[in-house]
Amino acid sequence: MTLAMTGTVELEPSQPSNARAKWKHMDTVLDRSGPFTDPDFRPGETPKESLARAKVLVIGAGGLGCEMLKDLASSGFRDIHVIDMDTIDVSNLNRQFLFRQEDVGKFKAEVAAQRVEKRSGSGVKITPYCGKIQDKDEDYYKQFAMIICGLDSIEARRWINATLVGMVDEEDPDSLKPLIDGGTEGFKGQARVIFPTMTSCIECQLDMHAPRAAVPLCTLATIPRQPQHCIEWAHIIAWEEERKGDILDTDDPEHITWLYQKALKRAEQFNISGVTYSMTQGVVKNIIPAIASTNAIVAAACCNEAFKIITSCNPCLGLPGTDNYMMYTGDESVYTYTFEHQKKPDCPVCGNLSRPLQVNQDSTLGEFLDSLTERPEAQLKKPTIRTEAKSLYYQSPPSLEEQTRHNLSKKLSELVENGEEVAIQDPAFPTTFKYKLVFQK
Amino acid sequence: MLKIWSMKQKQQQDEAASAGTKKKKVTAAQLRVQKDLSELSLGSTMKTNFPNPDDILNFELTIEPDEGMYRGGSFVFTFKINQNFPHDPPKVKCTQKIYHPNIDLEGNVCLNILREDWKPVLNLNAVIVGLQFLFLEPNASDPLNKEAAEDLKVNREGFKRNVRTALGGGSVKGESYERVLKK
Numbered sequence: 085m086t087l088a089m090t091g092t093v094e095l096e097p098s099q100p101s102n103a104r105a106k107w108k109h110m111d112t113v114l115d116r117s118g119p120f121t122d123p124d125f126r127p128g129e130t131p132k133e134s135l136a137r138a139k140v141l142v143i144g145a146g147g148l149g150c151e152m153l154k155d156l157a158s159s160g161f162r163d164i165h166v167i168d169m170d171t172i173d174v175s176n177l178n179r180q181f182l183f184r185q186e187d188v189g190k191f192k193a194e195v196a197a198q199r200v201e202k203r204s205g206s207g208v209k210i211t212p213y214c215g216k217i218q219d220k221d222e223d224y225y226k227q228f229a230m231i232i233c234g235l236d237s238i239e240a241r242r243w244i245n246a247t248l249v250g251m252v253d254e255e256d257p258d259s260l261k262p263l264i265d266g267g268t269e270g271f272k273g274q275a276r277v278i279f280p281t282m283t284s285c286i287e288c289q290l291d292m293h294a295p296r297a298a299v300p301l302c303t304l305a306t307i308p309r310q311p312q313h314c315i316e317w318a319h320i321i322a323w324e325e326e327r328k329g330d331i332l333d334t335d336d337p338e339h340i341t342w343l344y345q346k347a348l349k350r351a352e353q354f355n356i357s358g359v360t361y362s363m364t365q366g367v368v369k370n371i372i373p374a375i376a377s378t379n380a381i382v383a384a385a386c387c388n389e390a391f392k393i394i395t396s397c398n399p400c401l402g403l404p405g406t407d408n409y410m411m412y413t414g415d416e417s418v419y420t421y422t423f424e425h426q427k428k429p430d431c432p433v434c435g436n437l438s439r440p441l442q443v444n445q446d447s448t449l450g451e452f453l454d455s456l457t458e459r460p461e462a463q464l465k466k467p468t469i470r471t472e473a474k475s476l477y478y479q480s481p482p483s484l485e486e487q488t489r490h491n492l493s494k495k496l497s498e499l500v501e502n503g504e505e506v507a508i509q510d511p512a513f514p515t516t517f518k519y520k521l522v523f524q525k
Numbered sequence: 526m527l528k529i530w531s532m533k534q535k536q537q538q539d540e541a542a543s544a545g546t547k548k549k550k551v552t553a554a555q556l557r558v559q560k561d562l563s564e565l566s567l568g569s570t571m572k573t574n575f576p577n578p579d580d581i582l583n584f585e586l587t588i589e590p591d592e593g594m595y596r597g598g599s600f601v602f603t604f605k606i607n608q609n610f611p612h613d614p615p616k617v618k619c620t621q622k623i624y625h626p627n628i629d630l631e632g633n634v635c636l637n638i639l640r641e642d643w644k645p646v647l648n649l650n651a652v653i654v655g656l657q658f659l660f661l662e663p664n665a666s667d668p669l670n671k672e673a674a675e676d677l678k679v680n681r682e683g684f685k686r687n688v689r690t691a692l693g694g695g696s697v698k699g700e701s702y703e704r705v706l707k708k
């Protein structure tokens with residue numbers, strides 16, 4: 085049994101019994117095995133220590149994040165980190181219950197950490213980071229036992245997912261970080277658990293997120309029917325016509341006011357009522373309706389899975405070959421459904437991970453591509469190849485072929501770094517081949 | 526976390542150990558665009574131009590229709606693709622001021638699959654086919670340029686003449702257009 089955890093908090097696992105009393109209920113599931121417990125589970129001190137020592141990261145300190153911090157702290161997690169780049173807006177106060185009027189303008193992560201830490205009493209440490217998840221590198225993410233996401237952006241989810249998949253080092257059990265992801269939209273939500281590289285990842289599951297419902301551009305331009313259409317018109321068409329060159333900043337009140345007034349005028353022309361400043365803000369910032377109770381349900385589901393993963397007291401969601409996705413639908417009565425979302429073999433993130441490939445750095449790109457066409461497992465016919473930074477050679481379209489052709493006669497060492505990843509595509513194959521080119525000398 | 530790692534090891538029995546890490550990985554958006562580019566069928570009426578060949582997420586597409594009312598024109602569109610592709614559709618704009626019911630004077634394009642009907646399973650070829658179709662069958666019932674749409678609806682022959690005038694760099698209804706005829 086290996087618990088992938090690093091970093092510890094200053095704490096004493098064996099505390100006086102009265103301090104332990106507050107965990108009485110949690111302890112009942114840790115002090116004995118249940119009917120579903122894995123036969124290797126050893127009740128008692130082991131799971132309690134795992135829980136006390138686990139360093140976990142919550143991404144997002146908004147509606148879901150606030151709930152998650154509270155739930156984790158009250159289930160016995162004691163070393164919690166939280167990351168969020170946003171500051172508190174007055175419109176958050178209804179559901180992000182950790183925040184007060186006087187906190188408006190302060191960083192969410194900081195205030196949320198302070199409040200939960202204070203309320204939880206001694207023994208719980210919450211460390212905030214106010215910034216972007218992209219500011220941090222693999223070393224930062226590596227210190228955690230698991231990552232729990234309460235995000236409203238698909239982009240951020242895709243980023244952390246790709247990072248965690250890329251971190252998995254087959255020699256190092258400690259590099260595999262379970263990812264628990266919660267999401268809500270109105271009365272609907274989902275909780276899912278991902279074991280990077282082992283089970284279906286966020287990128288595999290991209291089809292579970294419907295792209296944002298957009299209104300046809302022509303409706304906006306000609307016959308708006310709803311106040312939102314007038315706002316979108318101001319946002320997409322009027323701004324560009326009248327303020328070309330100005331980059332729209334959705335956090336700049338002057339910009340929002342301008343859009344609001346444009347939208348209002350247009351709404352009057354078409355006899356549409358209901359355009360307001362806050363609706364303008366909502367539409368242009370693409371704020372999805374957030375309901376406190378849905379956040380509570382989804383956050384709670386995520387945190388129970390976190391608890392089970394760390395302590396192994398009961399089977400968790402997401403083990404390979406089992407259900408990994410729980411959806412909650414509350415917009416027509418209540419319906420929940422848990423299923424196994426299958427890993428996609430051609431997933432650009434977790435499908436065919438890059439393999440090391442020994443190359444002679446003095447051979448040319450052309451020679452290298454020729455050698456690939458002879459490799460039995462590849463047998464490529466017209467390979468196209470790039471690194472993250474460079475287009476090395478493209479077979480099509482013709483203009484790109486022409487622009488990259490000169491690379492064929494260059495040495496590999498001039499084009500790629502030792503160990504750099506290349507992605508190779510061939511029209512004969514649906515998948516992309518990824519290799520890390522390792523120089524022979 | 527019981528057993529997870531041993532399950533992982535079982536899964537990868539025949540996979541080789543990985544070499545050096547820390548190097549930049551090709552992004553999911555790049556991988557997808559690379560795939561889409563390899564499946565592009567441009568024919569003789571379209572060509573691409575990559576101002577920076579290393580950046581495949583930003584490029585231009587020139588369409589030169591060989592039939593229909595816009596025959597002889599050369600229309601340049603910019604494609605801007607963000608890292609959230611294919612969840613987000615590409616942003617496509619016409620760089621020239623043209624007289625078309627579904628393209629406004631700022632170059633915004635009314636094409637359903639670029640907005641409301643976009644799905645991650647659609648590819649760049651679908652977008653390009655859609656753009657090509659706009660020149661073959663301008664659509665008056667879905668207008669972005671209302672005057673042009675009215676014109677097409679009311680007087681098709683007159684509209685055709687106005688298109689030819691606009692393509693040649695003339696003015697139509699007080700608005701002057703860019704000369705976009707193929708050289």
Ligand SMILES: [Zn+2]
Nearest residue numbers: 285288431434
């Ligand atoms: Zn995947």
